[in-house]
Amino acid sequence: MSKFWSPVVHGLTPYVPGEQPKLPNLVKLNTNENPYGPSPKALAALQAEVGDTLRLYPDPGSDRLREAIAQYHQVAPNQVFVGNGSDEVLAHVFHALLQHDQPVLFPDITYSFYPVYCGLYGIQYRQIPLTDTFEINVDDYLQSNGGIIFPNPNAPTSRILALAEIERLLQGNPNSVVVIDEAYVDFGGESAIQLVNRYPQLLVTHTLSKSRSLAGLRVGFAIGHPDLIEALNRVKDSFNSYPLDRFAQSGAIAAMQDQAWFEETRARVIANREKLVADMEALGFEVLPSAANFIFAKHPNHEGAVLTAALRERSIIVRHFKNPARIAPFMRITVGTEAQCEALVG
Ligand code: PMP
Numbered sequence: 485m486s487k488f489w490s491p492v493v494h495g496l497t498p499y500v501p502g503e504q505p506k507l508p509n510l511v512k513l514n515t516n517e518n519p520y521g522p523s524p525k526a527l528a529a530l531q532a533e534v535g536d537t538l539r540l541y542p543d544p545g546s547d548r549l550r551e552a553i554a555q556y557h558q559v560a561p562n563q564v565f566v567g568n569g570s571d572e573v574l575a576h577v578f579h580a581l582l583q584h585d586q587p588v589l590f591p592d593i594t595y596s597f598y599p600v601y602c603g604l605y606g607i608q609y610r611q612i613p614l615t616d617t618f619e620i621n622v623d624d625y626l627q628s629n630g631g632i633i634f635p636n637p638n639a640p641t642s643r644i645l646a647l648a649e650i651e652r653l654l655q656g657n658p659n660s661v662v663v664i665d666e667a668y669v670d671f672g673g674e675s676a677i678q679l680v681n682r683y684p685q686l687l688v689t690h691t692l693s694k695s696r697s698l699a700g701l702r703v704g705f706a707i708g709h710p711d712l713i714e715a716l717n718r719v720k721d722s723f724n725s726y727p728l729d730r731f732a733q734s735g736a737i738a739a740m741q742d743q744a745w746f747e748e749t750r751a752r753v754i755a756n757r758e759k760l761v762a763d764m765e766a767l768g769f770e771v772l773p774s775a776a777n778f779i780f781a782k783h784p785n786h787e788g789a790v791l792t793a794a795l796r797e798r799s800i801i802v803r804h805f806k807n808p809a810r811i812a813p814f815m816r817i818t819v820g821t822e823a824q825c826e827a828l829v830g
Contacts (some may be wrong), residue, residue, distance in 0.1 A: 491679040492606060497675035499600045501802055511827050512799040513818040516639075516668070516778045520752060522735070523745040526698065526763035529738035533730050545728045550824065552740045553705055555676050562710045565717065566728060566736075570667060570704025571597060575632070576719045577663055577706070581607050586660070591620055593811055595639050595665065614638075618772055618780075620645045626656040630764070637673055640805060640816040643772035647674045655682045661712065663687045670695035670750055671757070672775030675705050684709040694777055695750050696739045703728060704737040723744040753777050757819040763829040782813040793816055800828055 485494055489715050502515035550564040557564075567573035578601035581588055590598050592611040602609045612624045618641040625632055632653070637644045654662055662674045662685055669690070676689050687708035693699035706716065728736070739746075755777065763769045771781040782788060792804040792815055803816040817828065 486710065487719035492604075495498075495605055497600070497661050499597045503801070505801060509799060511820065513778075513820050513824065513828065514803040514816075515527040515699075516694060516776075517699050517822060518749065518753065519819075520697060520749040522697045522701075523739050523742035525745070526696075526735045526739040529734040530701075530731050532715050533734050538730065540730075542543055542727050542733055546626045546728050546733050547741075548732045549703075549728065549737050550705075552737045553707075555717070556586045556740050557675075557707055559677070559680065559707055560710070563680065563707055563713055565708075565713045565720075566704040567704050567706075568726060568728060568732070569693065569702040569721075570665070570689045570706075572666065572702075572725065572781045573706050573716075574598075574633075576606060576716050576725070576737055577630055577661075577689070578602065578605055579719045580715055581605070581631050581661070584608075586628055588631040588633065589625055589627075589629045590633050591638065591743070592808060593638070593641060594616065594634050595667075598633060613733075614641070618643050620649075622649045622653045622656070625653055629657070629660050631661045631663065632657060633665065635665040635667055636676070637668045637671075637775040639668065639776070640778070640780055640803070640811070640814075642668075642772055642778055642780050642816075644673050644773075647650070647676060647679070650676050651679060654679065654686055658685065658782065661685050663689065665689045667691045667694055668776035668778075670746075671777045676782060680708050687712050692736055692739055695746065696736075697749065698735060698739055700731050700826045701735050703732050717797045723768055752761035753819050754821045756825050759822075760817075760819060760825045763825070767829060778816055778818045780811075780814050780816050782815070788813045795828070797828075802828075 546566045549566055550561045553564045554561040582605050587608040587610040589610050589612055592613045615621050666675055666688055669675050680686050687706050689706045691704040757774060764771050769781045769783050772781050788804045792802055795802055805811050
């Protein structure tokens, strides 16, 4: 590392994404992608963008996309912020918390990008332990803070927090931003978007990477009070981050409008998950209740790292986290196709 940059840069421990192996014929169940592919209407919209219009800049405001998202979620377009994946949306969210005089709160087992962003922007944070059953206890978040963020369902635990509990959290935190990262909500959760018009401190983030099967396109969004959204636009424009490109905007609009494909593919993922959980339990695994497109499972007699390595020998890739020690016995397994799930438990 060069000595010429800031000491902050020396101290960074960047997020390590799940691997995207090049080898064909792998059963890839490590990064929670959707096995069923994007809406054919989204693919057609992408193809329609290949042409002369590529010489033109994309719409900097992603207006049509924000309208499509607003219509789908029954909010106004000025309540929608879009980004290159929800990771970029989250980066702007953390940036907006810069130099807050209170720590941001999030669980000790959660999406590992949150502490990374805090490190990058020099944001203080406090990690709140999950309960013994890997759940979020709202009472632990009723303390002075500079913001609260967690995924719902949580990652990598897959456990959901009921909407009534989120409402209790909001009532106990009227003066700080509460961000619910709903990357996986379409696989079994109730969205907090229905609460945004009652709680001006609530921001809900979504992605098209999971339930819409467009991880490669990089589209995510946030929904909240127009004032929260206006501030995020200010951060984004100060940063001069890229608008969504023409493909991302067109493909995402078509994906948001293809309700039939969305319903059909998510129902298949949920059905596969239920069967996978039953099959894993029959093999002696303990599986946490999942509301996501992945499961978190451990075996009483075999370490998570050993099982992960053994599956790899069979060309099946799942995710294992060494830290914190409490989750080291577990594997996080993406719900694949029927055949992929069979390969896993077979
Ligand atoms: N939040 C959570 C909890 C996630 O697991 C992920 C995916 N790794 C993201 C956000 C980011 O997803 P994307 O940037 O693809 O929208």
